[in-house]
Amino acid sequence: MLLYNNHFLPLQDLKLSVTNRAFQYNDGFFETMIVVNGKFRFWADHQSRMNEAAAALHLAIPAYFWEGELEEKLLQLAKQRNAIKYGRIKLKVWRAGDGLYTPQTNEIEWLATVDIAQPIPEAGVSVGICLGVRTCFSPLSHFKGPQAPLYVLAGIEKQATGFDDMLVLDTQGHVSELISSNIFWVTEGALCTPALETGCVNGIMRRGLTRWCLQQGIAVREVLAKPEELNQADCVFGANVTGIRGIERLVDQQLQINNAWLQGIKAGLQV
Known part of the structure; x- marks a missing residue:
C-alpha cells in the first residue's frame, strides 16, 4: 500500500500521467522521515521545512498537512507496512496540472511510501x-x-x-x-x-x-x-x-x- 493524494492505494493501482510535472520538470520537493516505535522523529521540523519548500515553489499545501491528519495517515501506512517500529517514509510533493515551464495551477499532488528500516551503524x-x-x-x-x-x-x-x-x-x-x-x-x-x-x-x-x-x-x-x-x-x-x-x-x-x-x-x- 501507499498513500496517493490522501487516499490509501495498492501499489499496482498507481497510475501517473506522462505530463506529471514531477517527471517533466522536477517541480516539487520531498521529505524523508523516520518513524520509531509509532512516533515520528522531529515531526514539527518536517512540517516547517515543507512549509518553507512550498513557499519557495509557490505551492498551495492543503490544511490537513498541518492539522494532524497527514501525520496520522502516514503512521497508519507505516503500520500497514509493518514499519511502525522502525520505518523510513518518503513523501514526494509536486505541482498538479500540465503546462510547460509556466504552470497552470499551484495546487499539489503527493505520494507517500514506507519501507522497513534499520538504525544506522555506529562505525565511523x-x-x-x-x-x-x-x-x-x-x-x-x-x-x-x-x-x-x-x-x-x-x-x-x-x-x-x-x-x-x-x-x-x-x-x-x-x-x-x-x-x-x-x-x-x-x-x-x-x-x-x-x-x-x-x-x-x-x-x-x-x-x-x-x-x-x-x-x-x-x-x-x-x-x-x-x-x-x-x-x-x-x-x-x-x-x-x-x-x-x-x-x-x-x-x-x-x-x-x-x-x-x-x-x-x-x-x-x-x-
Whole structure:
C-alpha cells in the first residue's frame, strides 16, 4: 500500500500521467522521515521545512498537512507496512496540472511510501572530497528535491572512488555537506556547521542539533570553512534524520571522533 493524494492505494493501482510535472520538470520537493516505535522523529521540523519548500515553489499545501491528519495517515501506512517500529517514509510533493515551464495551477499532488528500516551503524566513515559537482545557494537549495541530480552525481563519484561518503564543496571551495547528511565539527567547545549560503540543505537534524546545543549552552557557529580546517577539529561527524555517524578519515587524513561527545548528543536527541 501507499498513500496517493490522501487516499490509501495498492501499489499496482498507481497510475501517473506522462505530463506529471514531477517527471517533466522536477517541480516539487520531498521529505524523508523516520518513524520509531509509532512516533515520528522531529515531526514539527518536517512540517516547517515543507512549509518553507512550498513557499519557495509557490505551492498551495492543503490544511490537513498541518492539522494532524497527514501525520496520522502516514503512521497508519507505516503500520500497514509493518514499519511502525522502525520505518523510513518518503513523501514526494509536486505541482498538479500540465503546462510547460509556466504552470497552470499551484495546487499539489503527493505520494507517500514506507519501507522497513534499520538504525544506522555506529562505525565511523571514510569520506572523499567531491570533484565533479559543487553546491550553489539559491532560494531552492535549503530543502530536498530541486537539486537532487547534484547528489546523484556525487553518489556516482563515491562509487568510483570507494569512499563511504563524499564531502561536497560550494563554488568557492567551502565545506558544504555530505551526499545526504549535513556535516558538523567541534572546535574550542563550539559546534560548527556550514552556513546555508554554501548551498547546503537545511537538514532536519541540523535544526534539531542546533536547537539542542543552544539549550545546553553550547555555542553554535554557522561558518564558511575550507576542508583543511576539519583536520584540526576535536570531533567531525555527519548527521541527518536517520542518525549521527563520526567521520574518521577525510581523503588520507585521520580525523578526530570524540565518541563520548557523540553519545551525549545521541542521548540528548534520542537518536
